[in-house]
Amino acid sequence: MNSEVYDVIVVGGGPAGSIAAEDLAKQGLSVMLLDRAGRIKPCGGAVPPQMLRDFDVPREVLEAEVTSARMVSPSNNAVDMPIEIGFVGMVDRGHFDEWLRERAATAGAVRQDGTFMSLGNSDGRSRELIYTPGKKGCTTEPVSVRARYIIGADGAKTKVGRAAVPGAEKLQSVFAYHEIVEAPQHESSLNRSTDFNFALEADPLRCDVVYNGKLSPDFYSWIFPHGKTISVGTGTAVQGFGIREAVTALRKQSGLDTARTIRTEGAPIPMKPLKRWDDGCHVVLAGDAAGVVAPASGEGIFYAMTCGRIVAESVAEAIATDNPACIKKARKRFMKKHGKVFWVLGIMQKFWYHSDKRRERFVTMCADADVQKLTWESYLNKKLVGRDPMAHVRVFIKDVGHLLGIGSETGKPDSKPTQL
Template sequence: MDEETYDVVVVGGGPSGATAATDLAQAGRRVLLLDKEGRIKPCGGAVPPRLIRDFAVPDALIVARIRCARMVSPRDRQVDMPVGEGFVGMVDREAFDPWLRDRAAGAGAARRTATFLRLTRPGDGLARVHYRRRDGSEESVRTRLVIGADGAASTVGRQEIPGHARMRQVFAYHEIVRTPPEGAFHPARCDVYYQGALSPDFYAWIFPHGDTISIGTGSARKGFSLRGAVGSLRRATGLDAGETVRREGAPIPLKPLRRFDNGRDVLLTGDAAGLVAPASGEGIYYAMLGGRLAAEAADAFLRTGDARALAGARRRFLRAHGRVFWILRLMQAVWYRNDALRERFVSICRDPDVQSLTWEAYMNKELVRARPAAHARIFFKDLAHLFRWVSP
């Protein structure tokens, strides 16, 4: 029996991998999507309107509509940031990811529930993707290209991209809890906690998902008890009595890799490439955009045979979002260092200019360049708080 041959094998069926598989199948490429069974990534689930629009996400998958974010300081001061026009959508990854994989299959991608093992290159010009089926049997297929979308601890990336194992990460953990009776929790508000006791270098959150709530935190500090912090937050908010539906944890990258491809036949995307926004940890939009850009780079490579086309995915992503990522990374480095600075950071969030520019940038995924005076005011207010010229 001849060995199966594909144009592209996509390893990982989360938002990035499923999007890449969908786009490539729609372009007429022969695609195999490999994904582990039953894995759900810990995720707050926020998606901006641009994602819903650009990736044709149906209304039925939006389990909540957020109209306000509440920032909570180390001293328990609360600052509400109303969204204004529109809303931030919330999805539950338990339903969202399977729908994306089903869409890829509907577009023509083959699907296989399996665990990626390794790549080999026998010398005929095609790579072999080796994987393990659920029954423990090992199989392989031939392919011209592999897209690694298998998370921050990517097996594909660690095998093929030098330095991948040294990727900087935080570890995220959350608990999905049944939503309490009406009135006990606001169904259209996200709560974000900037408190060292809940995260010494990131933040904790309570995000509504309709019938359930995501309560989580993250940290890069070894030895910090994420589960203990989530338990403390649940007790402090009265959510400790609610039924726990599931618990999930996973690493989240902090910075895009220097290379997404191996210059030959492998291209990374999503968390595997580091496409998560610093400071906020937002990843779904960037994962899906990364998957689309990976598909476009892959299609160019398959058309021309020129492996240099693979570098276009990283170049185009950073051209669109590199400056935002740099600003967010700087913001995290400055304001997340200790509770005194976190207190001032939450205080800054009261500012109308900060609120309007934050939401405009988030909703549309573009820096707001048309209001230079507002940017200048924010810059000087930041300096005043950083150097403690004003009280928080």
């Protein structure tokens, strides 16, 4: 048993935990970054350029830069949304997360491979944490360490949250599953035998987002290029839905059924921030553990990093002022910045992903210039959303009007969808 006391132990070296550990170590605090190494996070890997700017991530870390998105409706209408003001970055989570963890270590955080097991007693100043060292699956003797603060950045199934934060077990999520396949080197290696081949002009610079109740009854499916590989996946909160069968169907429909499968994997994506992120004295949650993924899009990497930074600020403040109550500020600060956008996106998800009729309409409206502008400005730069979260509501109202047949001239699509 070890009696070392850290200022902070961060459990989980994903985007949220790595940023929190790096920021705290840069301030001269003693930080341990504990991560259960050995498993690559299942993820589509799409990130906005604002993430690169906010967190000093060079473009070389990206596997690909995508310059358009193709939205595909239940009846196979396709609307292309070119990105005129930037690009969507694609990261490989195996490389990206390791790069972030190494950067945290360079800033002074002590990296430890190991699995968080449980929390022990508090002596008022610090709390005990027990973990098993080594890579995931290793059988080693548990080790005890102490820290004044513990950040649970251990993902949607957060064991830290369940051990310390009331309500953490109630995290609402969709389950997402994807298959990583080898990108066809030549168009001829795509299977042309099916009649619904929207990836036939397989474009390494385009994301395909598919809205179809057969492939996902309440979320969406995707085909995201990652340079030499492609992520083909889908998500749903519907228990018992055949998620693997849906991805098999999507691969067949997109001509990727004969591409070599490299990995198959799944994980929950939280859909609503938890009501409470902390235990009031030693423990605070960040990233997926706190539930901060944008509804409707499932965008979690940028928000996890932003949340990790905000949580680190609150913990640093708690240490500087010797006031544990400061850790409560993390949730307030995050929600003040992003809460309205999450709320609006949650309503949009419930409305547009409700039936194939609405999905059809949703894809059609993606041809609208206002919708494209709002989508790309808010996704790529996160600027519009900060300045004017109600812009989403205005477009939403306009589009509902459209759906109900009371749309004005301005609600008309600017380009016609293509029948595939």
